[in-house]
Amino acid sequence: MIRITLFFVVFLAGCAPSITDTDFFREHPTETNLEDTWVELGVIKDGRLTIHLSAPDSLRIGASLLWAEATVDGFPVSDGSFTVLARWVAGTQMVVTPLGAVKLAGTDTPGRFEGTPLFVAPHGEEGHWQLQITYAAAGESGEAILAADIQSSIWVQYTDGYYVSWVQPVRPATGLDVIEFALHRLVEEDFVPLENARIDLFPWMDMGAGQGHSTPYEAPVHVSNGRYRGSVNFIMSGGWEMTVFIERPGAAQDTVQFNGFTVY
Incomplete structure (x- = not known):
């Protein structure tokens, strides 16, 4: 049985970046450093396999980096296949974002896989976002759907x-x-x-x-x-x-x- 836990809390740490006193910085927002925010997106459990979905910053319209950290009985998974498909939903309408499913790649951090889905919503319409996660690792495979909070942006x-x-x-x-x-x-x-x-x-x-x-x-x-x-x-x-x-x-x-x- 697949269990999913969702989190909607942003953890903040450190100080806000310094702002240079110029016309540009007075008129435009400044992005937050990667180290300043951390967002937990959800947890997928399937047998002995646990997948933590997270991001170094709030997911946003445009390209956003996210991570899948996979463990079996608490130990990092060294090999696995993970894809993420971002989709926008409004009633019976479902729009898959332009670049389709993103295959997550392994990183230097044991058990961590990363990728950059592209979030594009229909102009001027209201809806909500989902992440479709497809996985195969440690003898387990399946698919899970996570609700996602996607912030507006310039991108x-x-x-x-x-x-x-x-x-x-x-x-x-x-x-x-x-x-x-x-x-x-x-x-x-x-x-x-x-x-x-x-x-x-x-x-x-x-x-x-x-x-x-x-x-x-x-x-x-x-x-x-x-x-x-x-x-x-x-x-x-x-x-x-x-x-x-x-x-x-x-x-x-x-x-x-x-x-x-x-x-x-």
């Missing part, structure tokens, strides 16, 4: 009938990194990828008093299934904003902005 923008999702980096940091966006249109209950767009970027750091600077980048190009991948080299930590210019055949240029994120 998915809606324009001209389609969605622009920031896929990675999940936690921007200084230095050269991959940057990836996903473009999808929702048709009834299915997200359909937009594969023929051209994307350009304008990263900007507001230094206050009318001063600021950009940073080197390579414009994302389409790689597969509506996913566009490039690179960005954030040269300073602090508050940034990213403007994304999107050109599609036969359509006017669209502009979306991801404003108010922190580079660590």
Whole structure:
């Protein structure tokens, strides 16, 4: 028999990050460091197998890191298969998020597997979220459904009938990194990828008093299934904003902005 325990408590520790006295930080929110929050999502028990689902921060619209920590009789599981499918539900309507099920990968922490589901909700509609967990480990296998509290965020923008999702980096940091966006249109209950767009970027750091600077980048190009991948080299930590210019055949240029994120 499968038993599921749900938790809806966020544990806070440490101090809030310091805020630089600039126009940018006065006008935009600052993300919380990974070490500052911890969220327990639920527990699945199946025979001798126990799976703790957790996240280093509140799950949010967009890409969110989560962990599955698997044990048998209290000892970490060294090998197993775990997938997470995020789905939005409203009455009889069910929408699976654009990138589908995410297979969790093993980490350096014994028994811990991690992955980054993408949460995208139909624009302007009310519903609730579920996590469908499929697992096979230590001679046990099955499926469980957990209710999930997903916070609003800047990481998915809606324009001209389609969605622009920031896929990675999940936690921007200084230095050269991959940057990836996903473009999808929702048709009834299915997200359909937009594969023929051209994307350009304008990263900007507001230094206050009318001063600021950009940073080197390579414009994302389409790689597969509506996913566009490039690179960005954030040269300073602090508050940034990213403007994304999107050109599609036969359509006017669209502009979306991801404003108010922190580079660590």
